[in-house]
Structure formats: structure tokens, C-alpha cells
Amino acid sequence: MSHTPLPSDGPLRPHTYDGIEEFDHRLPNWWLFTLYGAIVFSVLYWILGFQMELASTPEEALLETMRENQLAAARNSGEVSDPILWKLSRETQTIEAGRATFAALCASCHQPDLGGGIGPNLKDTVWIHGGQPIQIHALITRGVLEKGMPTWGPVLGQNKITEVTAFILSHHPAP
Ligand code: HEC
Numbered sequence: 183m184s185h186t187p188l189p190s191d192g193p194l195r196p197h198t199y200d201g202i203e204e205f206d207h208r209l210p211n212w213w214l215f216t217l218y219g220a221i222v223f224s225v226l227y228w229i230l231g232f233q234m235e236l237a238s239t240p241e242e243a244l245l246e247t248m249r250e251n252q253l254a255a256a257r258n259s260g261e262v263s264d265p266i267l268w269k270l271s272r273e274t275q276t277i278e279a280g281r282a283t284f285a286a287l288c289a290s291c292h293q294p295d296l297g298g299g300i301g302p303n304l305k306d307t308v309w310i311h312g313g314q315p316i317q318i319h320a321l322i323t324r325g326v327l328e329k330g331m332p333t334w335g336p337v338l339g340q341n342k343i344t345e346v347t348a349f350i351l352s353h354h355p356a357p
Pocket residue numbers: 283284287288289290291292300301302304308309310311312318321322326329330331332334346347
């Protein structure tokens with residue numbers, strides 16, 4: 183097969199594959215733009231992401247997501263145990279939710295700083311009813327009506343009691 187080049191087609195490259203010939207055209211600008219753009223992007227990404235560590239690496243992002251999922255699962259499963267409550271007591275989102283509940287319902291008797299008033303101090307190491315996380319959780323749930331500590335189980339539900347317990351524990355060093 184023969185091809186008669188038109189003057190506008192430009193020069194032909196000096197090879198033929200299966201009868202196919204190629205013009206020696208310049209690459210289009212949009213194509214070059216994406217190529218150089220990708221190169222510039224990769225250099226900036228490398229500097230910002232890996233040298234200055236502004237972005238988290240995929241491993242860190244994965245670990246972070248897995249940690250969040252674990253905590254969410256622990257919170258939503260309704261399961262409470264000392265390790266889960268200690269873990270939640272280091273988690274900002276849970277602590278903040280617990281802080282809001284505490285400020286609204288508990289601070290009137292226990293003081294906003296947990297220092298104690300009508301109800302006892304909750305940030306010292308003295309516990310009337312036991313200082314293990316599940317003991318605190320259980321005590322808040324059932325209350326001590328004869329001493330003036332209301333029963334919060336039916337009012338708050340398990341999740342909110344878990345959050346407020348985590349908030350109280352956040353004032354104590356984790357084991
Ligand atoms: C009307 C006052 C009052 C309110 C409101 C109140 N408490 Fe209490 N709380 C008490 C009293 C009084 C005690 C002490 C009970 C006892 O002597 O057995 C107590 C005891 C406790 C204890 C056990 C402390 C220990 O040393 O074992 C915890 C934990 C606790 N409260 C948490 C809470 C939380 C969380 C809230 C809010 C959801 C709350 N309280 C709201 C009065 C209150």
C-alpha cells in the first residue's frame with residue numbers, strides 16, 4: 183500500500199510496520215501539559231507528603247480508620263468491659279460527648295470539674311462503689327437512690343452512660 187503524503191501532513195518517520203506509516207508530529211500541548219503537570223504534582227506530593235509528613239501515609243490512614251471502626255464497633259455493640267471503657271476514655275469524640283452529658287445532668291451535684299459537692303469527688307482515687315470502669319458504669323446505670331444519686335439507666339441508655347463513664351475515666355490515668 184502506498185501513501186502519497188500531502189504537504190500539510192509533515193514529514194514521515196522512517197519506518198513502516200505492516201504497511202502502517204507514522205507522521206513525525208509534535209505531541210499536542212494538552213498532552214504535554216498533563217505529562218509535565220503530573221511530574222510537578224508528583225514532586226510536590228513527595229515533598230509535602232513524605233519529606234514534610236503533612237499528609238498521612240496510606241498505612242497511617244488505614245490504621246487510623248481501623249482504630250475508629252473498632253471504637254465505633256465497641257461503642258455500638260453495647261458491650262462494656264474495662265478495656266473498652268479505658269480505650270474510649272482516650273478518644274476525643276467520646277470524651278466530648280460524655281462531657282456534654284456530664285455538664286447537663288451531673289455537674290449540678292458533682293461539679294463541672296468533677297471535684298464533688300452534693301455527690302462525691304469523681305477524679306480522686308477514692309471510690310465508694312468501686313473504681314473499675316465497669317463498676318462506675320454499673321453504678322451510674324443503677325444509681326444509689328437512698329443516697330441521692332439518681333438512676334440513669336432508663337434516662338440515658340447504655341451508649342450515653344458509656345460516654346459519660348469514658349469522660350470520668352479521662353480524668354484518671356489509664357492502666
Ligand atoms: C442529685 C445529685 C446527683 C446527680 C444529678 C448525679 N449524682 Fe452521682 N452521686 C450523687 C451522690 C449523692 C452520690 C454518692 C452515693 C453514695 O454515697 O453511695 C453519687 C455517686 C456517684 C458515683 C459513684 C462515686 C463513688 O465514689 O463510687 C458516680 C460514678 C456518679 N455519681 C456519677 C454520676 C453521673 C455520671 C451523673 C450524671 C449522669 C451523676 N452522678 C449525677 C449525686 C448525684
